[in-house]
Amino acid sequence: MPWILIIQNLRAHKMRTLLTVGSLAVAVFLLCFLKTVLVSLEAGVAASATNRLIVQSAVSLFVDLPHNYQPKIEAVSGVAQVCKLQWFGAYYKEPSNFFAQFGVDTDRLQDTYPEVKLLDGSWEAFRTSRTACLIGVGLSRKFGFKLGSRIPLIGTIFPRSDGTPWEFTVAGIYESKSANVDNSTLWFDFKYLDESLRSGAAEGPIGVGVFTLRVQPGIDPTRVASDIDALFDGGPLRVQTTTEAEFQRQFVTMLGGVPMLLNSIGGGVLFAIVLAVLNTMLLSFRQRFHEIGVMKALGFTDGVAFGVLLIESLVICGSGGFVGVAASALTADTFAAAMSQILPTFQITASTVASGFGLAMLIGLMAGLFPAWQALRLECIEALRAEV
Amino acid sequence: MRTPPLVYNFYSLLVRWPSTLLTTASIGSTVAVIAGVMALQQGFASLYELGGRDDILVFLRPGATSEGESAFPKDRARIVMMETPEILFDKAGWPMAAGELYLAVRRAKEDGGETNVPIRGVPQTSLTLSAPRLQIVEGRAFAAGRDEVMVGKSLVGRIQHCRLGDTIRINATGFKVVGIFSYDGPFQSEIWGDIDRLGQVLHRPTLSRVVARARPGADVAALAKRLESDKRVPVKVMTEKEYLESQTKAISWTLWLLGSFLAVVMGTGAVFTGTNSMLAMVAARTHEIGILVTLGFRPVAIFSSFVMESIFLGLAGGALGCLLVLPLHGMSTGTTNFQTFTEVAFAFQVRPIVLVTAVGLATVLGLLGGLFPAWRAASAKPVDVLRRV
Structure with missing residues (x-):
């Protein structure tokens, strides 16, 4: 794989690369935040002792x-x-x-x-x-x-x-x-x-x-x-005796539609960011129409043309994901302090971090596949003929 | 100053439709999420705005922030009812006032899990006080002294045993559901029954609040001040409207905070996307810009032309966001009001203010996204841009 080409491409459009990495970082940060809220809501239930019972009025x-x-x-x-x-x-x-x-x-x-x-x-x-x-x-x-x-x-x-x-x-x-x-x-x-x-x-x-x-x-x-x-x-x-987990769960259930609300917000964020990255990758492909033709004429295989675009997308999303995850990990303490009243158990978990980063890579894959596939199919002669 | 015709920008957006579409969708979904949160807040707040009246007085124990916390011994409530001159008296000479018992009871939801439902023990006077806002839509009102209740319309289908003819079991006593009522506001999520029977079964000798109709022209502020420092029966007085508004603060504030947080964070992402798209549009049109400059358009004109184009993108995104959020209108949901720890049902309200905010926000996002690319376009030198083929 011509790595130098990928790096040069990213550097040629610094502004665009940075903006895409930035919007991805923002999205991953937000998703990590929402996930942490959801996990924290359940944390009390998950951590409950099995040998404790609570007796309350029925x-x-x-x-x-x-x-x-x-x-x-x-x-x-x-x-x-x-x-x-x-x-x-x-x-x-x-x-x-x-x-x-x-x-x-x-x-x-x-x-x-x-x-x-x-x-x-x-x-x-x-x-x-x-x-x-x-x-x-x-x-x-x-x-x-x-x-x-x-x-x-x-x-x-x-x-x-x-x-x-x-x-x-x-x-x-x-x-x-x-x-x-x-x-x-x-x-x-x-x-x-x-x-x-x-x-x-x-x-x-x-x-x-x-x-x-x-x-x-x-x-x-x-x-x-x-x-x-x-x-x-x-x-x-009359009394109702429950395990500590069930006792804690009643407070989560009380929130009613809140977990669903947070999930739909997360869905909206995800949708917006996939579109944004896809947009960037399509622009990148369009501007490189001619270049891909030259590459193919020089004897690079279709697979390389495919790989170059896909890897570019993955690198952008990987770095965006990294920045986003790092930002949410670094600000977790600040948020925990600010929300100590409504959510005293606010704490970012390793699995949230992992899923945030994994999601970023998945977005990179999804947004990179279509332009990469188009690059793969591009006829050398057609690309060379096209005006930039 | 002459600017290039707007139709030029419009066609540019059409020609580069994939990018236009993706940017619009990106701004649109950002705006839709924020408008959704706002619609939720509006729905919740409107529930409490609707229910409140200025001529109904609410008496709570000093220090209590909601009727869930408040408790009155009955004799003290009687003194308040009989000896407050601001309370209106009926034709028979009795004060139009009622002592009520309020308790959040544990009930099973129809779709599983438990929640806290407010149960209100009331004397018959409460029914007079709440008419005509309270209306029986099915069955009849409960009878005094009987083991009967009527349930608010919002509970039907959400909470188990809340249909006409069902029996609600409290401790060891069964209460028959004899009526279903509608009442705009949070009351529609409550169960109402006879105060004496409920007081006995729940082992609650005290009252939670006193409500009364105020005499026309009564000075509530002065009354509140006087009774707060009353030696014999210190109480906290406010109008029903004030009381209900105070109950929405925590949730409204939380939702407002969430909405602003999302607006800043998601907005940043959307501005980045917009900038990217506009940069690409500018780059693809280098040659055209050169021609515009040669034709004599000033850099300022080119700058504003591109900013306008970006604002178009924002407006389109705003329109899309509104379309996406409109179906939410009227969708019902429920959450616990932590002021009283009870669940209330309410519906999303996509009011005009929500739509205006959505479009306004989208325009700002478009504007911010267009500034840098437009500046880049405006700073192009005619010779440079025309030379490049």
Whole structure:
């Protein structure tokens, strides 16, 4: 293959080559971004632990369960440990500064979620102080909270009766080793919330949002789940016990048409870019009409004429793909920080990178084939006769 | 200043139709994607715009940003209803106000999976307050004190057990679907039933909000200010219109952000493609440009001529984009409004503003793509270009 010819062609039309590489890079970047959003939406489901079950109300995500369900659930055979979780729904300064907060059993959190690792602070401090909290490393980066910082939170579901914000002191900063627990959560003592509600210092429903439980090793989680459901089937409040994956999936399902929307945007991007590259390659072929005739007259085979155009297309798309993938990998952290509220698990994966690059090469193949095939079929005499 | 006739540019585009077509399609699909996102945002926002009224007051607990979070003890709600002079009274002397219970309940979708559907426990006064906007299209309204519900039209066919005669099970009690109602706005995705029965079955002793008809000329801003700092019953008051608009902010903002992000990124790609095509057109017409210059056309005239040609390309792309996005109009979709964590059904709305934006954006893309090639054409020297054969 006359490589020098291919390189010279690309260099002869620097502007065109650069613009095509640029538009391809932009498209690949966008596709990687959309794919990352889709993958991240599912990340929580994919990373869920198989030995954890969630007990929630069968009626609604917003109906609390009574405290006294905890010992009953614990008594079911195969259950290792049960931890309370209550969604707090408060905000820091402005409603737009939203992040997840949960009231939990402080002495059980570590065993229930072994993927939560402390980077700073201690479990001991978290367990002993009533107003202590653990925060994710993402929150610490975003808001600058440090060990010992006091975080005022304005209650929405649970406002304090005197109208003041709740205040929590950071006793530890964690990092999660798995995507099912995000790094933007604040955990605090369930007892603090419960006592405030009972004493009238705060208002809101008294109860437990969900119970998270660990199943003993070697026990079938499905059997445990149906045993728990059966326990409360007669009411007054029926429960629905699911694996952590199913629990996470309900939030993905809630998005309704969003994944489909993102997919169709991706389709539109793909369509536009295939047309753009095809346009470039056709222009390239048209301008080289004469040249191909000369090549053939000099004795280069049809195969070489075919190869030159196809490889040109692949080189353009390969470099565009490379730039696009590199750009999305380099900006991933910025996007992750910007979207930490809506998509705390935003993270670009190796398979996204690979598919982005693969797609670019596929576009190169598709856009290069037609002009290359025309070059292959071109009659030497006809090409030489043509005016440029 | 004389410019070459526009028909010259027009024919050039026709003669080089493969390139014209591909560039048009490239700009068109870019614009279509952005217009699609915009139509989605418009559809979502219009749902909430339609439902809101200025003469209906909404009372929430202070601090609550939606009725999903808000909770009132019943006695406090009664004080608000009886002792707010801004509320209109009916002929019998009762305030036209209703305490409502709102809860997102877990329901199975017809096409699989679960979603959260709002269920609203209401007294009969709510039906009076929402007439004539609420209309029963099938069956009848639920009766007070009975285990009956009526469902919004948008739920039928989307959520299981939402057809006339079905039974919706909540905890251990079955509620019979006796009616289907239409109601422009988010309410059409809700289930309505008797407040006392639903309150008992759901174990919810509290109310979520109070709605009331305002006395004509009532000063809502002053009322809101007064009640916010009320010692006995502090509440947050706003008109229904304001309330519903506040509910769309998060999603509208997200979609707006997505649309702008796509416009910048995809637009860059489209400008690159346009520049490429126009460069090729200029290169292929070197000789012609030389003749134009020799004929006495000024470089500025040639520049604007080529920019016009590129704008034509953009306009054609814009038209194509509009054609591509039009079939979306009226297509229904659903998503969760994270303000209340409930799913609402709505339809894409390709409004005039969407089409105008699409064509405007396409024109800008065409213009930007044409600038550099036109400059290159205009800077050609007559001798140089005529010499080359």
